[in-house]
Amino acid sequence: MVDESALRAFLADALGEPTGTDADASGESTDADASGESTDADAFAVERHREGHSNETLFVTYGDRELVVRRPPPGETAETAHDVLREYRVTDALVDTPVPVPVPVAACEDPAVIGSDFYVMERTRGTVIRDAEPERFATPAHRRRLGEETVDTLAAIHGVDPAAVGLAEFGRPEGFTRRQVNRWAGQFQWAFETTMAEREVPEIFEATEWLTDNVPEAHPTTLVHGDFKLDNLMFAPGTPPELVGVFDWELSTLGDPRTDLGWLLSFWRDPDDPEPAVPELGTTFTEREGYPTRRELVARWEDATGFTYEHDRFYRALAVYKLAALGEMFFRRHLEGNGDDELYPLMRDRVPAMAERCLRIVDGDEPL
Template sequence: MSDESDAYFDRIVDVNALAEFLEDELGPVEDYDVRRHQEGHSNETLFVTWGDRELVIRRPPPGETADKAHDVLREFEVVDALQGTDVRVPTTVAATDDHAIIGSDFYVMEREDGTVLRGAEPDRFATPEHREAIGAELVDRLAEIHEVDYEAVGLGDFGYPEGFTQRQVKRWSEQFEWAFEVTTDEREVPVIRDVMAWLKDNAPEDHPQTLVHGDYKLDNVMYAPGTPPEIASIFDWEMSTLGDPFTDLGWMLSYWWEAKDPEPPESLDTLSSTFMAEPGYLTREELVDRYEDATGFTFENERFYRALAVYKLAALGEMFFRRYLEGNSDDPMYPKMRDGVPALAARAQRIIDGDEQL
């Protein structure tokens, strides 16, 4: 590990203070180790060995963050509430808002065993039947989230589903403005203003009202060991709320590549797996059909929801770029957002114009 990486690790965790917290919660052990998970790009994830238990800690990145971003205690609340449901979530352990421990809010959960699909499919899934099952599982588990009786599990006050979709456009536009305070000195993204205006003018007023995950996509689920493909756990609930389920579906579809799609630019290579373009994987249309069958919903205004998804991803990228410029992350993906966000803005415009079909 480089000196720079060592310094960043020290910013996100005080290993001694964390040990004291875990000992109070779980009892003393002899074997203790903390490692930073390098794959995430938003909240920080730490892997902890505590005796014979393998744990995961989620905390926000250091430095100033955009309003309402990186809310790990909200993430804990929903995951904890879903423990007794059909939704496949990790087992929660503890949470705290005491910043004296590691400098931020954080929560602890059990570590799950399995495979997260990033970049390539595992060899055990490389058959037409298993490829089809990967997408089918992904859709079926999303439908389970949207079928949760959120009142019954204690999440009735978890959000305000009325007017959710319009607020999504407003919220992510505000995230852009927060990032632009710094990033426009480096370069501007004029296309995003056109996308922003179109989304404001075309946000649906009527939609189903469900629990939404907020970041549901292939690499935020874990497939269990073995075959056939079966999702063992769903992660990254930091943006979960009550709202419009079609925002989840549009988000999932925006990451699902097909052979007909243009290759993603190099600046987005860490955000764009393309292996699902291989023969056997369900198409986006087939994913939508399965979702509609499972939920009874009809997915209307698909251009809006797919464009909104890409717009949100671009806003995240712009926030990442601001964090890079301010020296508040060592993630090698963040500087790529200098070119990545303009590429995402152009993709959102293509969807709006009908040049990138479902």
Template sequence: MTAEDDYFARIVDEEALAGYLREELGPVDVYEVEHHQEGHSNETLFVTWGDKELVIRRPPPGEVAETAHDVLREYRVIDSLQGTEVPLPRTVLACEDHAVLGSDFYVMERMDGDVLRNDEPERFATPEHREQVGYQLVETLAAIHQVDYEGVGLEVGDFGYPPGFTQRQVRRWSEQLMWGFEVTVDEREVPELYEVMEWLYDNVPEETPATLVHGDYKLDNVMYAPGTPPEINAVFDWEMSTLGDPFTDLGWMLSYWWDPKDPDPPQSTDTLMKDFMTREGYPSRLDLVERYEELTGFEFEHDRFYRALAVYKLAGLGEMFFRRYLEGNSDDPMYPKMREGVPALAERALRIIEGDEPL
């Protein structure tokens, strides 16, 4: 058995899953399961169940940091937003019975289209379509932030608590980072992150709007429908969604959006950071911010804080990924790159703080 086969067996018991689906959806003649390895957090399985094409989301195996990989929270928000202006897959099932896959998981319908992860599809390779790719991205984010969250059943105090959200973000991601350091410190240290941590604690904005927050909103967490012009038909990866400061979403999206004036992404983060949006026609970060402000009525102040926080959070994720790699709890080829990737992200956060990577 190869390492890939062994990892696949850890994340799915095909017989147990078939029994569950048979009970919930009825018997079928065709059943296939495939591990989709493009993501880097929760595990994604593509399942053919008769004439249905489904997606299953479950956490990775092994110990994970507290609050990370909450797939049932992800299911709840996607299910609540069905019928709103936010484009989403249709939800199917949610399961808390660990006898099936060894963890919580949920099932949704599979969508058709393109996720722009490594490059643009040829059908979008014109200045006009590139412009629409960027504006569709930020316009969909604005739609998320304009949802009547209590009206769809995502109540304050139950799904999230906006007061103090931004301060808690800094604290929580510092804790996630320290969780990673528990193991990774024996391999190498990243002292620059303590400097970033201190600056973030000292510069948290005092007043912010309160909206539904996606928590991981970026170009490769949306799908563009087949054909042209570019149109988003699904937003994915809601595991970190809550109620809080919308500018944390905007800063996160912008941290992945490269401008022509920026330095090249470090090779050690090439899996996370692509720069094809520096080509002719794509909006700049400033263009995206201006469109967001126009749609929401919010003013994006403190951009250095939110963009530095985003890169700090990405470093925290990278350090958790590196720990999981060292402990043998992932076969993701990106994870070992975080040995050098996290220090590179720390340096980028400091560049943003010091004004050397402007909006």
């Protein structure tokens, strides 16, 4: 966990002392929350969020405020991975755009406070879809709307004017896609320093060679999220589905929007798809009646952005390759004893399965 007293002191410096009072309609203070019960101005509690497998998420009660702290996982990480301060910068820039993001409130670059950089944001309430379809969305009309909300929000990200929100220098778009291949090949190299003593994954080297040889020569340039998929999105309570939050911006930059779309498509399942390579990280419910197919998602994205989705095999293969690299990094941390996530040891077998899937996409055996 964290040094809670140090975190509380930071929050007091950044946000002021916690309060349990609110102003009523006349502007006078009360000591009641929305339910009419009294609130404790000194309330402070920290709870680790158990979902997710990368950056750590902590829920913090601070007086009458509900906050979230994001920090990197424990242990050594590959260079540039888990950049939570990057998340803070981009979400702060997007608050007043059509892209729904949680409101960031403070950031800390001093690792002496809780052992790492971190940032704090307001907590957003709703449903993050991880394993199962919410019952309230289980109709063909709501399923279609969920898919449309998802791809429309991705198009909204790609429609942001970076210069207008202070992100003109947020990345190096030229050569972005080739650097993606090189970067994730480097993540494999970092992980393999430890994991190859346990088992080898020769298919990764074949996939690396194909991706390196097939990088598209040109691509559009937009803000990209870097990890856009259902379990990084939040939907409001009730129906119809309304997307109210996009999370996990640590990989965001200026680059090729087709990498975002390829990533989303690699998780989105159509009827008759083969069994998922990593059941723990995938869902099958988008196969059900009503959900848009991958081709329908592509068509809607193209209509909304004005871009065309070319080189599909490359972008979906790159997506699976990146996921496999993340898995191999997880496996290294497991072998080194850094992290207690139950998913990490499963990567011994799941990464080879993802490498095989990557090659099936390359060979055209898993078409769009």
